[in-house]
Amino acid sequence: MIMGTYTYCSPDGMKDLWCNIHSSCYTNKNSKYGFEFINQCLACKAAPEWEIPLPNVTYRSLDVEIRDVIGTESMLLTDQEFNSTTYFRFVHSDGYLKQLPRNICKFNIVLIDVSYNLFEEIGNISCLQTLDTLKMNENRITFVSNKTFAEMPKLSKSTCKNPEPLRGINSENLFYNTSLQHLMVCDVQDGCPKVGQCKCVRTFQPITDSLIIDCSNQSCNDLPDVVPDTRHKIVLFMEGNQIRSVNSKYYFKDVKILNLSRNPIQSIEESIQNFSNDAEIIITDHLLDSLPRQVQLLDPNVFRFGQNGIPCNCDNRWIGEWRKIKKARYPLFCSNFENVLIEDFIIHSTECDSRQDTLLILYSLIPLTIFIVLIWKLRHLRYDVKVLKNQFLPIDKKIQRSWQTDIYISFDEDNDDVRRFVLRRRELNTYIACRDSWPGSTDEQNIVMNLQRCKYCLIIQSSGMYDLDKTKSCTNRMEYRLAWDMFTDKKLCKVLVINFDKSKTETFQALKTKALYRLGMGFKIYDRKRSLNEKLLEVFNEPLVTNVKHIRQRKRRISAYLWQQSKYKTRPLKMTNNKVMYQNEVD
Structure with missing residues (x-):
């Protein structure tokens, strides 16, 4: 239908419009945009029917x-x-x-x-x-x-x-x-973020499909913890605040623009990598000394540092390499050199190369040092392993049946204090060489034979006990070695080492002694925190049942041995108060 220079049209099927037949919407220039564009043009330029002199209107x-x-x-x-x-x-x-x-x-x-x-x-x-x-x-x-x-x-x-x-x-x-x-923006009141007294304004810009959150000049000291749920990209204006650290936020991946200009930024958390490479982060006026390594996952063109730079040194050299490799367009200057880009600094940083060489040598020595320390530790702890193993392994029953005495005591017989201390002990059935050794047998024979018949061994160490210039030192050394070998071979149940007088005996079998101490088989007499009796009961906790028959048999063997010696007219060794005392005679 045509009325004068107007023709009826309804591009959307709802509005009754009248379009001028001479409208520019019909020109060839607009026709290239298609029929839909022409309809939109007509919708905006057409006149409503009440403006047209229609009949009956x-x-x-x-x-x-x-x-x-x-x-x-x-x-x-x-x-x-x-x-x-x-x-x-x-x-x-x-x-x-x-x-x-x-x-x-x-x-x-x-x-x-x-x-x-x-x-x-x-x-x-x-x-x-x-x-x-x-x-x-x-x-x-x-x-x-x-x-x-x-x-x-x-x-x-x-x-x-x-x-x-x-x-x-x-x-x-x-x-x-x-x-x-x-x-064209729309003010949105719901879900406006707030950081303490820092208030933000939220608007939506349809043309850029952006949610704009403006928290500028509000004395904010942090980014908002929460932003409204949105399918749009976020534009966050935070300039002119007091933010010192860019802390991790869950919405970083949705940020299109983050403006932090005029903030005293001193640090950036590693979560900066959560931004996308399409983001724009403006941090002019910053006070940064470095950047987190995670920025290497981003394009350097994400950042706008402005005229403020960072120190150009060996620690920050990687920043220049990162920017050079990824072809950064926006400058980052050296704060300690005038008008020098950090990319240009790496060309002249020869001292960093020598430093890296030194560090490389030092780092290569670390595995060797660890290996040496490990070997040294294993060498010192090998005896601990043996002691621990023996505490869990059972002892052969045939060896257990050969035990006739509870404890073999090794000590310095020339030390009067130690001897009196030993001879007063009556708690357990013991073997003491100066009292119980067989006459006529060598020291070696007595040590081997009687250690094999004992369940435990008690070694009482005192000053000068193992000195080579002492008569009995060889015997005491032999007792220690044999006791250790029998203990590790599961022929002795336990060994207890007692330090009698703060003696310095560490030079003899030191590693073995330390291992026994570390694993609870060592005691110091002068330690007032614990009783010696308690320690003896703890280590020698299972004494043999006193066997009267064994005692009688031992007396018979000694008597028979003495009678045999007298029969061959053995010369007495010592005369004391008209009493003949044979060597190693038992009281």
């Missing part, structure tokens, strides 16, 4: 009656008859209305102009099915609900007030003027 104005002084109660009035083909316009500018008239839904209103009133919100106007143009310039509107313009298929024009560059511009004009589209 009436266009009238409405009056308003304000019923209170605060502008919340009002009614629309007309003194003329009207029907479904009558269209109205409601214009009331420079007033004090706060709400639209109560009966506004009764009329086919196509234009509303309530500019320069006191509206704070629009309210639900979805009943205005025929509304084409809505003008509310210079009001106090701070909130528009998602349902405000729902079910209003004819609405095609609305004007902006803020921001300033968009004031008075029809929203459809923004479709063509892309230079203004970035200024």
Whole structure:
């Protein structure tokens, strides 16, 4: 249908529009963008049917009656008859209305102009099915609900007030003027992040598909811990605060821009790697001395360091190598050299090469040192292993049946104090060489024969006991060696070493003695914290049952041996108080 220079069109199937047949939308220039683009163009440039002088269509104005002084109660009035083909316009500018008239839904209103009133919100106007143009310039509107313009298929024009560059511009004009589209933002009140007293403002910018969180100049000392859930990229403005450390946040992967300019940044956590390579991190005015190694996982062009640099030294040399390899475009200067990029510093850092060579040599020595220490430890602990093994292995029962005495005592017989100490011990059945050795046998024979008949061995060490210039030192040394060998061969149950007088006997069998001490088979007489009797009972905890038969048999053997010696007229060795004492005679 054609009316004058206008032809009917409805690009979306809902709005009844009239398009000028001479419209620029039909030019060849726009045709290359396709039919959909032309329809969008026509939708914005077409005139509604109430502006076309169509037959049987009436266009009238409405009056308003304000019923209170605060502008919340009002009614629309007309003194003329009207029907479904009558269209109205409601214009009331420079007033004090706060709400639209109560009966506004009764009329086919196509234009509303309530500019320069006191509206704070629009309210639900979805009943205005025929509304084409809505003008509310210079009001106090701070909130528009998602349902405000729902079910209003004819609405095609609305004007902006803020921001300033968009004031008075029809929203459809923004479709063509892309230079203004970035200024279209939506204030979002829900979920605004807050960091202590640091308050943030949250807006949404459709053209860039970005959620903008602005916490600038709020004395913040950290990034927000929580940001609203969103499918959009995050733009976070934090400039002009007191942030000293960039701490890890879960939303780093969704950040498109992080502006930390004019903050005294001194450190960055390793979680910086969670940013994407498409991010832009602005940290001009920083106080950094280095960067975390994890930044090597990012493109260096993510960062904008500005004129502030970092120290160019051997520790930071890797930063220059990273930036050089990945072809950084934005500069990072040396703070300790004027107008020198850190990439250029690595070319002249020959002293770092010599330092690295030195460190390489030192690092190569570490495994060798560890190996030597390990060998030294194993050498010293090999006796501990033997002692531990013997504590868990059982002793052959045939060897156990050969035991006739509880303890073999090895000590310095020339030391009067030790001898008196030993001879007073009556707790267990013992073998003492100066008292119990067989006459006529050599020291070696007595040591071997009697150690084999004892369950335990007690070694009482005293000063000078193992000195080579002493008569009995060879005997004492032999007793220690044989006792150790029999103990490790599971022929002796246990060995206990006692230090009698703080003697310095470490030079003889020192490693073996230390192993016994470490594993609880050593005792110091002068240690007042524990009793010797308690230690003896602890180590020699299972004495042999006293066997009277063995005692009688031993006496018979000694008597028979003495009778045999007298029979061959053996010369007595010593005469004391008219009593003949043979060598090694038992009391």
